[in-house]
Amino acid sequence: MAASINLIRTKPGIPGYLGSIARPLRLGSFILFGVTVFGGIIVGLATLIIGDQYRKLVNAKDQYTKTIINNKTREELIVGIRQRLAVIEKARALQYGWSSVLDQIITIAPASSIRSLSTDDKQTVLLTVDAHTTKDAQAIVDAVLEQYSDKTITRPQLVSLTVDKDGQYAMTLSLVPLFTEAQ
Numbered sequence: 001m002a003a004s005i006n007l008i009r010t011k012p013g014i015p016g017y018l019g020s021i022a023r024p025l026r027l028g029s030f031i032l033f034g035v036t037v038f039g040g041i042i043v044g045l046a047t048l049i050i051g052d053q054y055r056k057l058v059n060a061k062d063q064y065t066k067t068i069i070n071n072k073t074r075e076e077l078i079v080g081i082r083q084r085l086a087v088i089e090k091a092r093a094l095q096y097g098w099s100s101v102l103d104q105i106i107t108i109a110p111a112s113s114i115r116s117l118s119t120d121d122k123q124t125v126l127l128t129v130d131a132h133t134t135k136d137a138q139a140i141v142d143a144v145l146e147q148y149s150d151k152t153i154t155r156p157q158l159v160s161l162t163v164d165k166d167g168q169y170a171m172t173l174s175l176v177p178l179f180t181e182a183q
Contacts, residue, residue: 101125101177104152108143108173115170124176126159131169137161144173153177 105117109129113136116128131137147153159172 109140124174126174128172137169
């Protein structure tokens with residue numbers, strides 16, 4: 001009968017000089033494996049926690065950015081209103097009672113002869129009046145000079161004087177009224 005010989009070792013043998021440390025090596029490898037798995041779990045959990053915190057911060061940043069963008073228009077409007085209020089306060093501080101000025105102008109020329117009346121931001125009044133005769137033109141000039149001597153107007157100037165072919169005068173006067181009370 002034929003005998004079978006098995007040349008493959010079924011159990012690896014450990015040389016004798018390593019036999020005394022085999023058991024501690026096996027225990028050490030299990031401990032190292034356990035520490036590696038535990039460390040991997042810790043690193044994985046830390047990654048999840050940090051990733052979650054990062055997503056929360058990114059979401060908060062996006063929300064704050066949207067809030068800032070939404071409030072930017074509102075803030076621009078508020079700043080614009082504040083700037084306009086400063087201009088309005090400045091203009092309001094410069095307001096005067098123009099009714100007294102109109103009364104002064106009526107004493108210079110009757111309302112029916114006033115062609116135009118305008119004023120600028122320096123309170124200069126530009127008045128264009130029609131005079132039918134030389135006597136009417138002289139009366140207008142005298143009224144201006146009288147108000148200048150009474151110190152109710154300052155810097156009176158005759159800007160233009162024209163005479164048409166019918167002998168009627170058109171005078172443009174410039175003057176600055178002196179306001180007595182602000183409103």
